[in-house]
Amino acid sequence: MKFSIFLNPQIPGSGWAAEENAVAKRPIGRDVESYQNLLDEIREIAVLADQTGFDALMMTEHHFHSEGFEFSVNPLMFLTDLAARTERILLAPLGIVLPAWDPIRAAEDVALLDHFSKGRLRLGVARGYQNRWMQVLGQRWNAVAARSDGSATDNRNFDVFGEILKIMKLAWSEDLLRYKSDVLDYQVPNPFEGIEGWPAQEWTKKFGAPGEIDENGVIQGISVCPKPYQYPHPELWQPFTVSDRSVIRAAQEGILPWMFTPNPDDHAAKAKLYQDECAKLGKIYKLGEHTGILKIVGMADTKEQAIETFGKGMQKDFASFFGPFGYLEVLRKKEDDKFKPISAEKGDFKRMNEVEMALLGTPDDVKRGIQRMLDRMPDLEWFGLFMQGQQGVLPLDTVKRNLEMFAEHIIPEFQD
Secondary structure, rough: OEEEEEOOOOOOOOOHHHHHHHOOOOOOHHHHHHHHHHHHHHHHHHHHHHOOOOEEEEEEOOOOOOOOOOOOOOOHHHHHHHOOOOOOEOOOOOOOHHHHHOOOHHHHHHHHHHHHOOOOEOOOEEEOOOHHHHHHHOOHHHHHHHHOOOHHHHHHHHHHHHHHHHHHHHHHHHHOOOOOOOOOOOOEOOOOOEEOEEEHHHHHHHHOOOEEEEOOOOOOOOOOOOOOOOOOOEEEEEEOOOOHHHHHHHHOOEEEEEEEEOOOOHHHHHHHHHHHHHHHOOOOOOOOOOOEEEEEEEEOOOOHHHHHHHHHHHHHHHHHHHHHHHHHHHHHOOOOOOOOOOOHHHHOOHHHHHHOEEEEEOEEEEEEEHHHHHHHOOOOOOEEOOOOOOOOOHHHHHHHHHHHHHHHHHHHHHHO
């Protein structure tokens, strides 16, 4: 098994753990000194993870978070900074939200980071679930936040995601790109009949891509440069593939799915679906192979200390921020009334432990939690530490000590 850290960067001194400070600096997301503190913390965590044996560092994309939480507005740029400070760890935006991007600009930026890191990039691609910014940045494609409910807007998001990914793949693989989309108001070149009036015609005829310019000096296609460092492109990952159709498309597109299904039985069912769909395409995986799972991990010398250190803040942040987005559903038990939503009061660390969304305790407690997953999925490929309620909430030394304990006690036990 391989191990990753998943960061939702949080500005230190924001949120419930430092409510008075966050209110005083409102909106703390625009406070320059506070943002510099965030950069310092993330850089220290990245270097520590690189040095202690973690295999990957993952980071999400979100915008307009004036409150200071989930503060990674452009993970490609953030990870470029970290690529220059690390040596071996894989770097993974998890992921860039495709319905908010221009496909060619995204393809270019991804290729650049792949070169900067010399192939340490793993590209997470996502649909986007937060309407505050999706309705602004997705407006060019008439795409709003994904709801995974099969509604018309959810289907539009699903279709836009797939089309942008298709164009990006063409941009990476084809020396000359010509494409007219039936899903988006998008064509290459534009107008599709060709771009006239290119002054450097002779130069392009001699040095450009074959067919890029015709005998009449009209641009007939474009060559997206550079191509990625990795062939044909970085391995694709996708975060939080909960719905069956996302799991199925991940299999069809060769995407490694990261799943946020805490209960080992539920996760094993999704992994089995992925395995079966891959097999239909001739890609034979063992159960759990080419998939990942996220869990919150907090360790101390005793279980009581771990719960005291990590439990309370984690509970309040998770219930208050993620709860309204429906993430409390991951805490559902079989005995819960299926017609009633999970209330914030039930979103405590005790239930998080019971459904195994969180593994809090001694290193031996965490080992047993991981082994319970492997009992159902012996070939689980990736385990991710979801650092919710830690970086930006707890003292940096506490966060780093948790990672050091994991690297010392857990990674050697299960590492490939």
